[in-house]
Amino acid sequence: MIYLIGPTELSIADPQAVKALYSGQAKVTKGPCFDVMGDLSFGKSFNMLAGGQDTYFSTQLHADMKSIGLFSHLTWLFPFFKRIPILNKDYLKFWDWVGGRVEERIKTNICSDTTAATLTNLFFHLAADHTWQAKLQEELDALPELTQEKVTGVELLDALINETLRLHPAVPSGTQRLTPPEGLQIGDKYIPGDVMVCIPTHTLFRGPYSCVGKQLALMELRRVTAEILTRYDVEFAQGQTTEDFLDGKRDTFTLVTAPLKLVFRER
Template sequence: MTTLTDTPAKAGAFFIGVALHIFVFRTGEWDLATTKIIVSSATAQAAAVLGLIYCGPPEYSSTLLAVKTVSTLFWFLVAGLTISILIYRGVFHRLGKFPGPYLARFSNLYVTSLSAKRLHLYEEVQSLHQQYGDYVRLGPSELSVNDPKAVSAILSNSSPCVKGPWYNVLHPLVSLQMIRTKKEHIPRRKVWDRAFNAKALRDYEPRVTSYTDQLLAHLSATAGKPINVTDWFNFYSFDVMGDLAWGKSFNMLRDGTKHYFMKSLHADMTNIGLFSHLIWLFPLFKATPILNYEHIRFQNWTKAQVAERRANKPNVPDVFSWILEDHEAKTNPTAQDELNLLGDALLIAVAGSDTTAATLTCLFFQLALSPSSLSTLQKEVDALFESSDPVDATTLSKLQYLDAVINEALRLHPPVPSGMQRMTPPEGLWIGDVMVPGDSIVQIPLHTLFRDERVFVDADEFVPERWTTKKEMVIDAGCFVPFSLGRSSCVGKQLGLMEVRYVTAQIVRRYNVKLAPGQTPKAFLDGKRDTFTLALSELNMVFEPRK
């Protein structure tokens, strides 16, 4: 008697799996459909079991036999789907001509394994470029591109590239940063541009100075003693952005303790760093009980903060004022509009805090290793304080060496070390004389590019003078894009620079800085983590009052 688990039935299931890959899953994006695929698969299997029991041959009236039969055929279908995918990726894929680790062509699990080692993916990718060249296939559909010509081709306003699937990571929240279509991005970016224009920045300046004073008070109280500046610069930047996003401080500078928001955010960013190449996992995490507990808790906390901020409008506008004004001007805001508002509130608090804190920490790390650079900076700052009254954001922005020091910190320790993900247009993209096929994920590894001798002379050295008196050390200034480039560049760049300039100038005016006893450069560098934004381990320093 022929049964449904005989060879013809198994072969049929196998080829159905092959057909699903060729005609369905081979094109388009499926990262957000993880839970739907699992539910649909389970539903189809359950329906097949019931169909066999009640409508099939008599021998399948046994539930156990029906389940066994359907499961067997299902796994043959999965085998056909998997084998077809692996053959296509390994032999016929459009990126097959590009070099890279052999296993990387089959699955993003390879690049994920590199990240999972120490969250030093930026160094792993740099090593791969040294081995394979400017174009490295990191995944089935993903290229890492360390070509100076790629900056304009991929990131500029004239680029036909769009943001890649990574930007679905917060779905269904869609903040400004996560918008993938240019049509939707333009009107929302205009609102944000108003929130960061020159007048708005002047309104924010008193907040920046107030929190800078709180930070200086702590440094004064601990002068000459080791302190973990990684924490305290985080306390500073999160307090500033909490005020500008939600109209209230997290009071971390006041209390000297980590707030729930900062701890939860850093835990989330670690997960993003680990699984940023497996975006299909995130919908699964969000939908699975127990696994999604902290996600739901954080979302509810954020909603409460936004609701409180909406009910208490400040006398002096903050960044969220502009976003909220635009939202409330809508006649009939949709559920997605409400989610977008929540996403934008998160973006304000997150984007300006993590990156600012990392830049300050790395900047003072480099100054501690370069006493001559610190001395030169102190002379420039001292001269400004002697000749200007008041010293404000405008006068600080004119200090060339201060900006040079900031640029060098950003160059050696870019806030987004692995760069921003983009996708090529369907027709493909020419980068110089290299054609990258269409619908390919491309990423410029900023850590690697900023340390490329074709772009910067003595690229691994901290030399602020390359931006002032030794400009010949910058071979291609157009490649220096720590804030990205074009329409999707960092909208809060000027606010972040204001904070970094204020804090740096005020500290070096008062203190000499050095690494604390026992703190080694290697320990700090080993503790850096690539979590999309740069995350840092503790850095213990001593601030000694200047004579």
């Protein structure tokens, strides 16, 4: 399906468009996500949860996501950026860091930033609506133990996670491309030249096209949420408003949330 989302901009929800368009292609909540991926990728944790501080890897990765958000729309600019001395300083430093850990079999940063954003948005809604928070706590309290198997069976928890992802997709929009002057044929549809096009990730990438880290992300979301809500009641800190949080979100390829200040009161 093709939707007109601007005067010269189309959103294309069609798997056939992928090759045509893309060929050649919150601090506390980040803690458990990055620590798990550190264990899986490097064989050692980043210790963000224990230390309560961002690491070089998490800080630089977050900055790189902003760059991806820019350069995915200005692909012609990136080759210049990475070759200009001063501008490419952080870029080269990061790849030096990565190169030093090749022997540790560096793999990928699956789900950490996206899971952190989803967890932040989930707790925003739980803090804003104590009725649903209490209902979820009641179901979690009824579990004989907080094992992954038991937590996975809580339907309300999955429903709240899915609704959070519907309202706040972890990857809000697809990266843009400009069709060539002669136009582009996608399936039985012809797209004129010089039209901005993108594939919306939240509508297309499901089923066989789904994120490879999805199940790991869901495990983290369920377990972290359950561990917190069985121990604490969550509410907004003084001065925190729903408007500030919702208006502060940014799409930089992945969703970047605004600061969220919460109070955790022991039950």
